[in-house]
Amino acid sequence: MTDESLMISISKGDKRAFDEIYSRYSGPLLGYFVSKLWRDREKAEDFVHDIFAKIIRKPELFDPSRKFKTWFYSVANNMCKNEYKKQEVRKNTSTGLDDHYALTDVNSNVMEEVQDFQFREEFEKSLSALDDKHKEVFRLRHVDGLSIKEIAEVTEKSEGTVKSRLFYATKYLAESLKEFNPVLNR
Numbered sequence: 001m002t003d004e005s006l007m008i009s010i011s012k013g014d015k016r017a018f019d020e021i022y023s024r025y026s027g028p029l030l031g032y033f034v035s036k037l038w039r040d041r042e043k044a045e046d047f048v049h050d051i052f053a054k055i056i057r058k059p060e061l062f063d064p065s066r067k068f069k070t071w072f073y074s075v076a077n078n079m080c081k082n083e084y085k086k087q088e089v090r091k092n093t094s095t096g097l098d099d100h101y102a103l104t105d106v107n108s109n110v111m112e113e114v115q116d117f118q119f120r121e122e123f124e125k126s127l128s129a130l131d132d133k134h135k136e137v138f139r140l141r142h143v144d145g146l147s148i149k150e151i152a153e154v155t156e157k158s159e160g161t162v163k164s165r166l167f168y169a170t171k172y173l174a175e176s177l178k179e180f181n182p183v184l185n186r
Contacts, residue, residue, distance in 0.1 A: 003068035011059040021068075022052055029076060032144050036080045036136075047079055070150045073140070077154050119180050126176040130169055137162055138169040 001009070001017070003024070009017035026048055033044035054061070054075070062071055127135055140146045140154060148166070152159045 003072075004064055007055075007059060007062045007068055008064055010055065011062075018052075018056065021055070025072060026052070028144060029072075032073070032076060032139075033080070035139055035143065036077075037083060043083075047076070047083075051076060051079065067150070069146070070153045073144065073146060073150065073154045119177070122177060122180070123173070126173050129176070130172060134165050134169040134172070137165045138173070141166055 001020070003021065006017040006021050010021065029051065030041075030044055030048050033047045034041055037043045037047065051072075062068065127138065130138070136155065137151055140151045141148070146154065148159050148162050151157075151162045151166075155162065157165075
């Protein structure tokens with residue numbers, strides 16, 4: 001069933017439909033909230049709970065003529081905006097890897113692990129150097145898998161603005177991470 005069909009079923013009280021929506025979106029949504037809420041996993045888990053509680057309490061808020069994924073991420077995005085206003089600390093967000101991040105794949109080559117770790121570390125550092133508007137569209141596109149049109153709806157910006165921000169973010173990241181490009185380092 002499509003997400004939209006599941007939401008119609010949820011509005012009719014179908015628990016299995018809710019379970020399916022939860023199964024499809026709880027993981028990606030947790031990652032979205034963690035990245036948007038200062039890497040605070042506990043707060044992110046609370047937000048995941050809250051958004052699904054909203055679906056249970058008021059499934060009629062979803063307009064079946066809209067695409068569910070776009071609507072859902074718009075609601076999530078608005079929840080984050082409200083939290084930023086509440087905390088008034090948006091500029092102090094952190095997007096770095098956990099300082100205690102450990103590689104756990106004992107079967108892989110140690111040198112590759114070190115290089116992968118260094119890349120991830122530099123990638124997160126470069127990503128956090130972007131301003132929030134560029135970082136947001138990059139994450140929505142490449143982490144959460146939203147289309148340009150969906151990102152435009154979620155951020156309430158034109159598709160052209162989204163494309164421009166995505167282009168800038170990608171160009172900046174490519175330039176700042178060029179030392180990891182095997183084509184340039186032959």
